[in-house]
Every structure is written in C-alpha cells, then in structure tokens.
Amino acid sequence: MITSAMGSATDWTEVRDDFPILSSVNARGQRLVYLDSAASSQKPISVIEALDRYYRETNANIHRGVYDLSERATAQYEAARATVADFINAASPREVIFVRNATEAINLVAQSWGRRNIGAGDLIVVTTMDHHSNIVPWQLLAEERGARVAAVRLTPDGQLDLDHYRGLLAEQPKLVAFPHVSNGLGTINPAAEMIRLTHDAGAVVMLDGAQSVPHMPVDVQALDADFLAFSGHKMLGPMGSGALYGKRALLEAMPPALGGGGMIRKVTLEQSTWADVPARFEAGTPAVADAVGLGAAIEYLQAVGMEHIAAHERALTARALEALREVPDLTIYGPADPAVHAGVISFTLGDIHPHDVAAILNEENVAVRAGHHCCQPLMQWLGVPATTRASFYLYNVDEDIDRLLSALHRARAIFAA
Amino acid sequence: MSDSVYREAILDHSRNPRNKGTLEPSDFTYEDVNPLCGDEIRIDVRTDGERVTEIRFSGRGCAISQAAASMLTEMVEGRPLDEVKAISRDDMLEELGVPISPARMKCAMLGLKVLKAGIYGVSPADEAL
Missing domain, CATH: 3.40.640.10 (Type I PLP-dependent aspartate aminotransferase-like (Major domain))
Structure with missing residues (x-):
C-alpha cells in the first residue's frame, strides 16, 4: 500500500488495487463496480x-x-x-x-x-x-x-x-x-x-x-x-x-x-x-x-486516514448527486446538500421497480442493492415499497459513477415503451 | 445481450399485461406477496367446474413477477383444472424463456404460487410447486 495519512495525493485506483475482488470481471470483461458497501465492504489483502x-x-x-x-x-x-x-x-x-x-x-x-x-x-x-x-x-x-x-x-x-x-x-x-x-x-x-x-x-x-x-x-x-x-x-x-x-x-x-x-x-x-x-x-x-x-x-x-477517506467519499457523493439529478425520471431521496448526505444514495427511476433497476445494473456488473434496506418504516414514510441504493467507500473512483450512470441510461432505454 | 432477463417477451407482458383486472364474483380468488421484493399478486378465476373459463390477475411489483403472472393467465385460460394443477415450476420457467437467477425465482413463481393456492383452496403452495 502506498497511501499514507499524510499523503495529499492518494491515488485511489491504487487503493482499489489492494482489494482483490475488485479486479474481477464478468463474462463480458466488465470490471466489477461495487456500490454496496453500506451492506458490506470488500476486504483488502492485508485483512485477508x-x-x-x-x-x-x-x-x-x-x-x-x-x-x-x-x-x-x-x-x-x-x-x-x-x-x-x-x-x-x-x-x-x-x-x-x-x-x-x-x-x-x-x-x-x-x-x-x-x-x-x-x-x-x-x-x-x-x-x-x-x-x-x-x-x-x-x-x-x-x-x-x-x-x-x-x-x-x-x-x-x-x-x-x-x-x-x-x-x-x-x-x-x-x-x-x-x-x-x-x-x-x-x-x-x-x-x-x-x-x-x-x-x-x-x-x-x-x-x-x-x-x-x-x-x-x-x-x-x-x-x-x-x-x-x-x-x-x-x-x-x-x-x-x-x-x-x-x-x-x-x-x-x-x-x-x-x-x-x-x-x-x-x-x-x-x-x-x-x-x-x-x-x-x-x-x-x-x-x-x-x-x-x-x-x-x-x-x-x-494508514489511509479517516479524514482523507471522508473527503474522498464526500467528493464522490457530490459528483454522483449532481450526475444523478441529470437522469430523467430519477428521484433521489435524502438531503440535497452533500454536507449532510453521506455516500449512500437511495433513488427510484420512474416506474421501473427498484429490483429491475438493480438487475439491469447487475447485467453491466454494477452491484447495487434494491429493497427496503431493513428500513420498512422509512419506506412507508417515503411512500415507496423499495428503493435502489448505491453506496460508496474508499475504493470507489469517478469511473464507477460513470459506469453507474451509463447502466441507468440502459435501464431507461430497456423500459422505454 | 443474450443473457439478459429483460427480453422482449418479458418487457411486452410487463408493459401490456394480459388479463389484468379482477372478476367479481369469482369461483376462487387468492393473493399473496413476495416479502423479498414486496411483489403482490392477486388472481381471480371462474370455472365451469372442469375448465378455467376466465382468469384475471392484479397486483404490483417488479417486471418479472408481473410479466410471469400475465403469461400464466394466457397459459391456463380455457384449460382443464387437472392440467392447471399439474403446471410445474419448470413449465413456468420454460414459458418465461429467460434465465431466472435464484434471487429472482420467487418473483417469477409468485403468480403460479398464488394460482395453485387458489385452485387447491389451501395455502401450502410452496409444497405444491
């Protein structure tokens, strides 16, 4: 690992390389984009x-x-x-x-x-x-x-x-x-x-x-x-x-x-x-x-530094929130202000069921969660049966957000009547 | 993409569900949910004592659960009750014609589970499958 708590210019793709599972690819050669860290994180080689x-x-x-x-x-x-x-x-x-x-x-x-x-x-x-x-x-x-x-x-x-x-x-x-x-x-x-x-x-x-x-x-x-x-x-x-x-x-x-x-x-x-x-x-x-x-x-x-990780996730979240707002028919739940919105983004895409969104994302090797997230009272308050949820961690990079966006556009295209 | 579950037949039934609605009165009505996805399916059936004469489904949920229920209504309309009772999980999968992952199997089978429960007038539809 080459990062340090004092390092000002961490190369987050090198951080990602410390996680063996994140270099896996699907049958079509697409690298895994793991956006379900709120459910469970991946493990670096040092932990394994x-x-x-x-x-x-x-x-x-x-x-x-x-x-x-x-x-x-x-x-x-x-x-x-x-x-x-x-x-x-x-x-x-x-x-x-x-x-x-x-x-x-x-x-x-x-x-x-x-x-x-x-x-x-x-x-x-x-x-x-x-x-x-x-x-x-x-x-x-x-x-x-x-x-x-x-x-x-x-x-x-x-x-x-x-x-x-x-x-x-x-x-x-x-x-x-x-x-x-x-x-x-x-x-x-x-x-x-x-x-x-x-x-x-x-x-x-x-x-x-x-x-x-x-x-x-x-x-x-x-x-x-x-x-x-x-x-x-x-x-x-x-x-x-x-x-x-x-x-x-x-x-x-x-x-x-x-x-x-x-x-x-x-x-x-x-x-x-x-x-x-x-x-x-x-x-x-x-x-x-x-x-x-x-x-x-x-x-x-x-060793990476928690302040450093938090800043990285804030930047990813701000970028993702901005990009997702541009997707037609997409509704983001939770605060609009990235200062009080951690790297957990819950959304729905038009009338497409969240499980169908997640399944299409999976076909592009983008792993997100769909469901009630063990928060049924929250879903009742939102008035939806489920949401699709993308969540970030230190090993995510800007390219992961690009892959998420392009997969969401594919979901829209598939379900367009 | 050949391995996609979202092929034209599924999307067509999802967008334009067949036999959507309710029948009142019906000879039997049954409904159930898939707690995993929150899918809900209700099926209403009229019979002449030997055959399914009319069938409607209603509910909401993911494209797989709704399309499968729609396809199921087309499979059974006009068929003898004995044949309907004999419809298996594999028959349903064959009709769907797309690869259903273990995670989505409950979505795909919800309509059949509800129909079987209604036709047997009992609840242990999982065993019937």
Whole structure:
C-alpha cells in the first residue's frame, strides 16, 4: 500500500488495487463496480492475510491457556481490542466488547441495560429512519417491560425533525436510539447536538454507528456517546466481526446478557458471580481471528486516514448527486446538500421497480442493492415499497459513477415503451 | 445481450399485461406477496367446474413477477383444472424463456404460487410447486 495519512495525493485506483475482488470481471470483461458497501465492504489483502496468518501461526483458544500459542492468541485478541478503542477514541479498551455485528451490539444493550433500566410506562425514543436493528430490539424490550416506543419524525428532505425530537425529550424518555448516518437515506445526523440534548433530558443514547464509523472520524468522547454499535464487516473487516462501545460506568452496572464460559468470576451450583467488563459480555469462545482481522482493517483505514477517506467519499457523493439529478425520471431521496448526505444514495427511476433497476445494473456488473434496506418504516414514510441504493467507500473512483450512470441510461432505454 | 432477463417477451407482458383486472364474483380468488421484493399478486378465476373459463390477475411489483403472472393467465385460460394443477415450476420457467437467477425465482413463481393456492383452496403452495 502506498497511501499514507499524510499523503495529499492518494491515488485511489491504487487503493482499489489492494482489494482483490475488485479486479474481477464478468463474462463480458466488465470490471466489477461495487456500490454496496453500506451492506458490506470488500476486504483488502492485508485483512485477508491477517486471517490467514492467524490460522497458520497463532490459532488457539484464548485466556487461561498457559502455553505460548494461547498466550500469543490472547495477546493478539486484546491488541485488536486496543486498536478498536483507539480508533473510536474510547477512554479504555475495557469499554469495547467484541460482538458479531451492530445488530448483536444493540441487542446486548437492550437485553442487559434495558432489562435493568426500562420499566412499565417508560418511554424509548427511536427514529423513523432507523434500521430495523435499532427498532425491533427496543420493541421486544418494550413489549416485555410494558414500556412504549415513539419515533422521531423526519423533515421533508429526510433529516430528523429536531423540534419534534425536543418535544419527545420533554416526555422524559429513558433511552434514545438513533443512527449516526442513515443507511436508507444517507442523512448525516447531528449526533453531538442530539446527544447533548438527550443528556440534558436525562436519557441514555444508543448510537448506531454502522454507517458512520467505517466512513468518517468518530470520537466517542467528543460525542459523549453512551453506547455506540458498529459492524466490522462494513469497515473492511471480516464477516462476523463487530463491536459495542459503552461508557465504563454504564457497562460495569450491567448484568450479563449471555451466560457461559469466560464471563464468570466464580460459579457454584447455587449461584455465580460475573467477570469484570468486557469479559462479562463475551460468553463462550469469541471470534478471535475475526477480531484480529478487524484490527488489521482498522490499521489499513488509519494508514489511509479517516479524514482523507471522508473527503474522498464526500467528493464522490457530490459528483454522483449532481450526475444523478441529470437522469430523467430519477428521484433521489435524502438531503440535497452533500454536507449532510453521506455516500449512500437511495433513488427510484420512474416506474421501473427498484429490483429491475438493480438487475439491469447487475447485467453491466454494477452491484447495487434494491429493497427496503431493513428500513420498512422509512419506506412507508417515503411512500415507496423499495428503493435502489448505491453506496460508496474508499475504493470507489469517478469511473464507477460513470459506469453507474451509463447502466441507468440502459435501464431507461430497456423500459422505454 | 443474450443473457439478459429483460427480453422482449418479458418487457411486452410487463408493459401490456394480459388479463389484468379482477372478476367479481369469482369461483376462487387468492393473493399473496413476495416479502423479498414486496411483489403482490392477486388472481381471480371462474370455472365451469372442469375448465378455467376466465382468469384475471392484479397486483404490483417488479417486471418479472408481473410479466410471469400475465403469461400464466394466457397459459391456463380455457384449460382443464387437472392440467392447471399439474403446471410445474419448470413449465413456468420454460414459458418465461429467460434465465431466472435464484434471487429472482420467487418473483417469477409468485403468480403460479398464488394460482395453485387458489385452485387447491389451501395455502401450502410452496409444497405444491
């Protein structure tokens, strides 16, 4: 890799060359244009090699092994935790819990913090733009505890209605769950301001960072986030890697969500006591190699530089928004201002069903997603059953937008009556 | 492009669906959705006890689901109910005449699933396929 955090003139096509899958071609020789990073990112060779190296040289179960191999595996696992903590500027690696994905992270908070702190009649606030993973766990909890769930409305251009939000805060919710960046609209929410308002109202914040942590600098201390969930596989890491950040005082007051090995202090047949955090929340053998791979992914991102990546994606998004506006019959959802529109662009093309658009794009080897994006309440608000969604990452280049545009014109031509 | 699913027959049925509408009263009516794409198909059928005398479909969704349902109505109109019951997944694919990827199979089969469910008067149409 030739890029550096200080490099002013990164050649993004050389970044792309670090990702083996992106050099693949279809039967007609068309290079893959991967525009579905909001669903899952591709992996650089350094991450693939880290997994390979772990299994060749280090594999053993961690903790309590007295032999060298287990000690090395343990050290690598904990080093990965420290890398994650550093990446989001957590005060301590103890505030980082390894999970499979953001969904599991949020469910952990709901099942542990939620069962301890949410009671009958309590209010939980979510938003109309949340991913199902930041809605359904709270609905399950609310049903169990007799609590209620209310959703923040959206402004016409797909931003959170902060006046409505202030009104909900006046009802003194116990917890507020919202996405840092919307996976269905690309909206960048004013997380720092919302967290300040939330804390002023005495509530705890569950911030869904699945679409922000991979793409922009995220500092949990500057944000003052209580909980932050994100998925490793969306940030160049292995499938099945992810993390939950929680403020140490909150985590230490929480009961385990899963019982088993590794999370205990002492077990008798009558009762058990719990290990300190974060081990308390990591019952059973964890995905050690995947955590190590996530560490390698973060090292790659840090070498390129998160500010640098964010600027690259802003430029791609601005260019794409401008170009897509020129396509007849194409409707773009979400904010028009690229300053609050991350590299996730949801659109519909006339009356053509989003799945047909995506299928025709696929025939041109352009990979986009079509559907409800696990945001059915958002689709209901938009008044459409589905959208087509193109999303960018550091390995995308201007040529990818050109390929997207030409494939969209082909879709229009095919469906023109 | 020879491997495209969007060939003229599919596009023609998608743009100009045959037997689109409803029948009231009908001898049976059934509807279902494909949760993956959100496709919706309803099929209304009149019979003389032995044959399908009239059939209409309605709904919305992707071009594959709507074109397949349209083609299906042409396949079964006037045919004996026993023959309609025997229509297989492969028969439907042959009629479509284009390569259907696994991801779009539910779109392509939704109309047949709904028709079978209606004709058997039961829901386990997946098994019937």
